[in-house]
Amino acid sequence: MATLTESEAQHDEQVVTRWRELESGKLARVIGIVNEQALSIKQRHHHRVNAVINSSGMTIYAKIEALWEAVDELGAVAKPHAACRKGCSHCCHTSVLMPEQEAALIGRRIGVKPRTVTGLTRRGDVAAGYGNPCPFLKGDACSIYSSRPLACRQQFNMDSDALLCELIGGPSKVPYLNLMDYQTALAMVTTSQRDCIGRDPSSGRPVPLTVTTAPAVGDIRQFFPKGRP
């Protein structure tokens, strides 16, 4: 087992103490306030997001931008209660995953062609940490703020400061606001389904099939290794 430095051990102690405070009801109170304020927005989004997912007239880029807008609307409600501030960038040193279509949209908006990524990257597959920040982080601020991916837009630490986001000592859990519905919607709009006919292997008779094609998913460092040169 690796020996912790004194500052790592102190940080771990602070993390444990903080989570005790949060679990004593503080976190539930903050999330309760945000959820109450966000309820009517979420109800409206439920219909809007379903329409976006099922739309045959919208381009994939328009669909992704519509999801960004929806998350930003909720973000405006969450932000006053979150620890997130301009200049706070621990999260920009962690994995930032997105589907290839979202990388293509960002590339179009910022004028940089993303690299091709194949397969499915998972958190931790690409080295991150303080030594390997997101290539778009400039002077502790996001240089593509209006074009940042959903993964960044939906990230709100509902604590009072960034202690639990610090990448020090052991892995820490961050009390993020749960906006997973929007990540699920992004997965749905970027996954394609095609109806076709196959053959039953035993009888040889035709059978209807639905073929699902999931997008390649990569880390922002893979798609844009040089950021915006």
Ligand code: SF4
């Ligand atoms: S998620 Fe954490 S690191 Fe990122 S801005 Fe919010 S508090 Fe700072």
Ligand code: SF4
């Ligand atoms: S795109 Fe912007 S907000 Fe997202 S990780 Fe990179 S610098 Fe941070």
